[in-house]
Amino acid sequence: MNGFMFKVEKFLDILVNKGGYKEVLTGLQNTMIIAVAGLLIGIVIGTLIATVRVMPKYSKVVRALDKFCSFYVGLFRGTPMVVQLLVFYYVMLPLIGVKMSSVLVAITVFGLNSGAYISEIMRGGILSVDPGQMEGGRSVGLSYGTTMLKIVIPQAVKNILPTMGNEFIALVKETSVVSFVGAKDLYLAFQSIGSGTYEYMVPYLAMAIIYIIIVCLITLLIKVMERRLRKSDRGR
Amino acid sequence: MIEVVNLCKSFGDNHVLKNITTTIKKGEKVVVIGPSGSGKSTFLRCLNCMEDPTSGSIIFGGEDIADPKVDINVHRQKMGMVFQHFNLFANKTVIENIMMAPVVVVTKKLKKQKRDNLLIKLHLKKGEIVPVTGSVQEIKKQAHDKAMELLKRIGLEDKADAYPSSLSGGQKQRVAIVRSLAMDPDVILFDEPTSALDPEMVGEVLELMKDLANQGMTMVVVTHEMGFAREVGTRIMFMDDGMFVEEATPEEFFSHPKSERAVEFLSKVL
Ligand SMILES: Nc1ncnc2c1ncn2[C@@H]1O[C@H](COP(=O)(O)OP(=O)(O)OP(=O)(O)O)[C@@H](O)[C@H]1O
Numbered sequence: 001m002n003g004f005m006f007k008v009e010k011f012l013d014i015l016v017n018k019g020g021y022k023e024v025l026t027g028l029q030n031t032m033i034i035a036v037a038g039l040l041i042g043i044v045i046g047t048l049i050a051t052v053r054v055m056p057k058y059s060k061v062v063r064a065l066d067k068f069c070s071f072y073v074g075l076f077r078g079t080p081m082v083v084q085l086l087v088f089y090y091v092m093l094p095l096i097g098v099k100m101s102s103v104l105v106a107i108t109v110f111g112l113n114s115g116a117y118i119s120e121i122m123r124g125g126i127l128s129v130d131p132g133q134m135e136g137g138r139s140v141g142l143s144y145g146t147t148m149l150k151i152v153i154p155q156a157v158k159n160i161l162p163t164m165g166n167e168f169i170a171l172v173k174e175t176s177v178v179s180f181v182g183a184k185d186l187y188l189a190f191q192s193i194g195s196g197t198y199e200y201m202v203p204y205l206a207m208a209i210i211y212i213i214i215v216c217l218i219t220l221l222i223k224v225m226e227r228r229l230r231k232s233d234r235g236r
Numbered sequence: 237m238i239e240v241v242n243l244c245k246s247f248g249d250n251h252v253l254k255n256i257t258t259t260i261k262k263g264e265k266v267v268v269i270g271p272s273g274s275g276k277s278t279f280l281r282c283l284n285c286m287e288d289p290t291s292g293s294i295i296f297g298g299e300d301i302a303d304p305k306v307d308i309n310v311h312r313q314k315m316g317m318v319f320q321h322f323n324l325f326a327n328k329t330v331i332e333n334i335m336m337a338p339v340v341v342v343t344k345k346l347k348k349q350k351r352d353n354l355l356i357k358l359h360l361k362k363g364e365i366v367p368v369t370g371s372v373q374e375i376k377k378q379a380h381d382k383a384m385e386l387l388k389r390i391g392l393e394d395k396a397d398a399y400p401s402s403l404s405g406g407q408k409q410r411v412a413i414v415r416s417l418a419m420d421p422d423v424i425l426f427d428e429p430t431s432a433l434d435p436e437m438v439g440e441v442l443e444l445m446k447d448l449a450n451q452g453m454t455m456v457v458v459t460h461e462m463g464f465a466r467e468v469g470t471r472i473m474f475m476d477d478g479m480f481v482e483e484a485t486p487e488e489f490f491s492h493p494k495s496e497r498a499v500e501f502l503s504k505v506l
């Protein structure tokens with residue numbers, strides 16, 4: 001036990017007195033930026049894809065778009081995130097000759113990846129909304145797009161909020177691989193603190209605790225949002 | 237008002253509507269009756285192209301709205317529809333349900349007018365600048381006042397800010413009816429508006445429909461309420477197997493049905 005306390009003291013010393021907290025804060029910031037930005041991009045991409053996939057397939061354009069979307073979803077769900085990161089960073093970028101910071105790379109790949117997962121969640125959500133809602137909107141002369149955006153999707157979002165929360169939590173957890181392309185996340189911060197003393201026990205324990213706290217906070221946030229959205233269910 | 241010419245509708249190999257031709261005149265209250273599965277709902281839903289007709293035309297507002305090139309949304313604003321299961325927007329309050337279409341439609345017009353004016357100013361488009369009157373706020377205010385008026389008419393003004401899920405079936409259907417009225421339609425289509433209601437709520441909905449009828453609204457009603465058909469209908473259309481087998485005034489139809497199928501049907505429902 002004394003040995004453990006000694007390790008804690010050493011860790012705290014690096015963290016507080018030797019500026020380790022700066023690294024942790026940067027790591028925390030990057031982790032959250034990547035997860036949140038990835039989620040937001042994913043929501044936009046996912047909603048667009050889901051809308052295409054539930055559209056009536058009358059025109060050739062819609063059918064072609066649908067094919068492309070299903071290819072996209074298959075591609076990003078069928079390969080590991082690390083592989084996508086590495087391919088994007090070490091293959092795609094050099095090929096097209098573009099330079100990007102590692103955090104931006106991570107955000108892009110996380111956005112594209114979560115777009116694929118969210119599209120499936122969103123599609124399920126849209127299909128779970130009573131088709132009568134679309135008919136009600138169309139019957140008063142609203143367009144397909146307006147009805148989708150203002151009536152169907154808000155209800156779909158309410159239905160899938162818990163699943164979206166899980167997707168966000170999964171994203172936060174998956175950020176721990178962004179150091180593969182050099183992005184300074186939480187993992188890299190604690191790894192560097194540990195490497196200064198070759199003492200990893202306490203730093204990694206601290207890292208685990210931070211991840212747990214983040215996940216608990218997100219879970220709480222989702223609960224609050226769900227309660228708000230359930231307003232329209234009163235009396236049902 | 238609505239002219240149906242050689243309307244056919246199939247779902248795959250299932251030929252549901254078989255070459256229907258009929259005209260619905262202004263002020264008529266057409267009641268469509270017939271056995272289950274005969275195609276009544278499909279006929280009604282083809283009138284506003286909720287189902288795309290397989291062939292034939294629906295002439296409304298001077299255009300063939302069965303033509304996919306026609307902007308169907310503009311015509312649907314003038315052709316209200318009331319459903320068996322109400323289809324009120326679950327994520328909107330009662331008043332928002334009623335205001336929704338007017339606000340969206342008028343706002344769109346306003347934006348288009350502004351855009352056109354800008355293009356004309358920039359000499360990208362020919363035409364005269366039409367001064368734009370009104371703002372989105374005013375549009376909302378107007379739609380709100382009108383919606384409130386409609387709610388007062390059905391005695392539900394105290395439910396304006398409630399969500400549909402907290403209303404009874406009869407209240408939901410009455411809100412659905414005034415939602416379609418908010419666009420000042422020329423005709424309203426009703427698909428079994430009372431079939432999903434508890435018996436004690438059927439009356440209030442039929443009452444409102446009679447009210448509309450008395451005020452001269454053109455109505456096409458699919459219903460199993462024979463009393464309503466007899467009292468309010470100006471023409472009964474009896475459908476069987478995707479065709480109108482018999483058309484007559486209510487007195488004639490209920491006292492002297494001509495076709496065998498109508499006789500059989502009436503013996504079951506009366
Ligand atoms: N969307 C659809 N896809 C496939 N078949 C359909 C569809 N809608 C209706 N049908 C078929 O068309 C036929 C007529 O149905 P419709 O709903 O018009 O009958 P109805 O006269 O309204 O009957 P009910 O009194 O039970 O409402 C039925 O055989 C039905 O199975």
Ligand SMILES: [Mg+2]
Pocket residue numbers: 276277278428
């Ligand atoms: Mg029906």
